[in-house]
Amino acid sequence: MQAPDAIPDDPKPQPNPGGEPSETTDSAAAAGKVILMGASVRSAAASARRGGLRIWGIDRFGDADTRELCEEFQQISGPHQIAAALRRAKTRWPDAAVVAAGDLITPPDVEVDHALGRETQPIRSRDLWAQLAAESGCRFPTTRSIADEANSPHQHQRQSIDHDRWLEKLMTGTGGLGVRWSDPNRKPQGGMTFQQQWVAGRTYGVTFIADGTEATLLGACRTITTSFGDLPFIYAGSLGPMPLQPLTQDRLRCLGQRLVKRTGYRGLFNTDVVLSGDQPPWLLEVNPRWSASMELVEHTLAPEPSDSSPATQPSLIRWHVRAQTERLDTWVRVPDPAHSSRRFKRIVYSLRKGKLCSQAIQQWCRRLNAEDQPIRCTDIPAQTDDIAIGQPIVTLTGPLTQSTIYRGLSRQVQSLVS
Structure with missing residues (x-):
């Protein structure tokens, strides 16, 4: 495929041979x-x-x-x-x-x-992502600078034709807060630095852990988004881990392995990808950190061997710390996603402007968490405060088989905004 345009000020990847721990x-x-x-x-x-x-x-x-x-x-x-x-x-x-x-x-x-850690900076390079995608049998969306597009003599004509298939993105946008549809009738907002081709399919967050030389794919969760105003891709939760087609899984494993070989990165990282059937994955970005869907992946992992850790429950944050000094092959155990329990995570957003009473929401969450049912309430506000449309109230998690109950519970939560 055509290589993406270079992004201004994009850091160039510098190898870190051996992945030495700090x-x-x-x-x-x-x-x-x-x-x-x-x-x-x-x-x-x-x-x-x-x-x-x-x-x-x-x-x-x-x-x-x-x-x-x-x-x-x-x-x-x-x-x-x-x-x-x-x-x-x-x-x-x-x-x-x-x-x-x-x-x-x-x-x-x-x-x-x-x-x-010095390894994180090289990973935040779109040039690197494009190279790794091509080498791994994946794809990377065509990307162009807004400044270059604005200087084109055919700028208005081109965007009028294809603006519904292009996105404007912030270089540092996260959680969908910096992503908008490109609009030829709107001047790019401050900080919007590039456009990226929109690709069809379902978005997944793929969790990896690495030890500087090897990368292990731990699970992939489907991403749920919602829209508020002119922000059409606000992160609203995840489902999974979900099974992947064998060829897709092989390509993603190759992607993670090549990234770690190139950078020497150690610890947890997440790749956002778009999947559509058996087509090659589209790589959107790599995040060298804990990501929102990782708590769903963690729920499916087997306990660590008792001789390697005092902890009996799996802990990805502990794995991240251990990966700074240890080899993965001595203790990481990955279950078959086809036989793993799948869960949902849904953020409940406020649909109106008002005041959220911390005492009321805390009491509601305590009652829910005390009931003999598998859905749990987290991210519970600590103090009464004004709340705007589109602000998060709480997060609900539970088995995927119980996800239909989410709508009724979310309406109860939203009714607490006065």
Whole structure:
């Protein structure tokens, strides 16, 4: 296929031969401490707790259940505060591993980049993604600079013809917050830096873990999106893990393996792909961090061997820490997805502007979680606050066979906005 246009300021991949572990993560494995930072770290904190780790959380929401999981917690108002929060945490817990546990976009900062590991930066390269996709039997959507397109003498005519098949994307957009349909009658909004060809199919988040030389595919979950205003692809949840066709699975394994061989990356990472039947997968992006669907994948994993860990329950965050210093083939066990229990994760968004009473929503969640049924409520707000249309209220999770109950429960939650 045609190679995508180069993206301005896209970092060039630099190999990291051997995937050498950093001193921070090496000592953290023995210390049993982890600093989690992201927009919401609740699911990662639950994983770390299952793995017997002590947790320092840094996130924007400060939900009640997140605070309960963390030994120490700092709530921040935005990315501009992440460096100071991390500095404070590292002063108190200097031997803790630092894990990006969600889609909190951080401004360039030497301390943050160093704490997250030098391997993550090369992975955030669209040039690299295009190369790996081609080498793995996958595809990468054609991408073009908005600046180049705007300077084209036929710009209006071209976009009028194909704008419904192109997306405008933020270089640092996450969770669908930076993705819009391209519109020839609208001036690109600030920060919109490139256009990408829209491709048909179902989007999946594919979870991998790597040890610097080998990558293991742990599971793939189908992504659910919703729309608010001119944002048509807001992340709303996941289903899975789902079985993949053998050829698709082989291509994705090859993709993950080539990425790790090229970069020496260690730990968890996620690839967003679009699948359609037995056609080659479309690679959209690679995220070198904990991702939203990983808690569903974790639910299907077998317990770690008792002689390698004091934890009896599987914990992907613990696996991430262990992968900094250990080989995967000694302890990672991956179940057959065809025989795994599938689950759903759905974020309940507010459909109206109003006030959300923390006491009311906490009581509702406690009643639900106390009932003898498999659906659970998480990401529970800690304080009463104003809420806007499209803001998350809570998250519901449970067996996929019970997903039809979600609609009734979500209406109950949404009715609590007054």
